Amino acid sequence: MARDRSESFAHLEGRLDDAERRYAEAVDTMRRQASLHVGSMTLQSRASVLATRGRLAELAPDTDQLSQARHPMSVDILGAALAAAGRHDGARALLADSVPLSHPLLFPLFSTFRAQAVIALDDRETADALYASLLAYRDSPPAGIANLAVVVPPAAHTLGELAVLLGRHERAAEHFTRAVAIAEHWHATRWAAQSRTALAAIRSAVIT
Structure with a gap:
């Protein structure tokens, strides 16, 4: 994996386009080093960029691939991709027998996709x-930036989206406001704009 984390900051x-190129270079380096994590890094990096582009549905697995989609490091991503593609029954089935990864470094990242x-x-x-479960990370930086190469929006934004679904509009506004501040601090202008739009x-x- 690239040690300078340049792919993460390009994404942030x-x-x-630069992030995708740098992620590919990181994967190539891992492959040359015979890393056991090439597959997971490939999926996570593709998913994170596609999600930022609003094109996560492109990762939805074919029916014959679903048996391989239950790995703990892929189930949340592929469940979100299936849901984004409108394949709700497949997403429910995939997520039904799994639980979010509990490791504190992994939980905010994969919970973003599960959400x-x-x-x-x-x-x-x-x-x-x-x-x-995610509330403890409400003031955290963009998920993944501290220890991983792959990054996704701050947990505060995800909390805001969940709060909207749950009808907790005041809490949602608080979370989106915090998400804007966190994203701006990390120069993640695209994510700051996303949270601002949700807040508006x-x-x-x-008002209405």
Whole structure:
């Protein structure tokens, strides 16, 4: 894996073509070193950029690939991809027998993808449990930036989305406000704009 983390910062700053190139270089380095994590890094890096581009559905696995999709490091990503592709039954089946990774370094990253699936599926019971577990990370930097090469938006943004689903609009506004501040601190202008848009939608809904 690239030691300078340049792929992460390219992604943070919205230079997505550059990030994709750097992620590919990191994967090639891992492959040359015979790393056991090449497959997971490939999936995670593709998923993180596609999610930022709003194209996560492109990762939805074919039916004959689903038997291989239950690995703990892929189930949340592929469940979110299936949900994004409108294949809700497949997403439910994939996520039904799995639980979020509990490691504190991994949980915020993979919970971001699980939350996308849960929201698409309108699964409020799971959303409530996920919200409670993710709340401890509400002030954390963009998920993955501290220790991993792959990054996704701050947990505060994900908490805001879950709060919207749960009808907790005041809390959602608080989370989106915090997400804007965190994203701006890390020069993640695309994610800051995303959280600002979500915040404006909440405020508009409350006014109307």
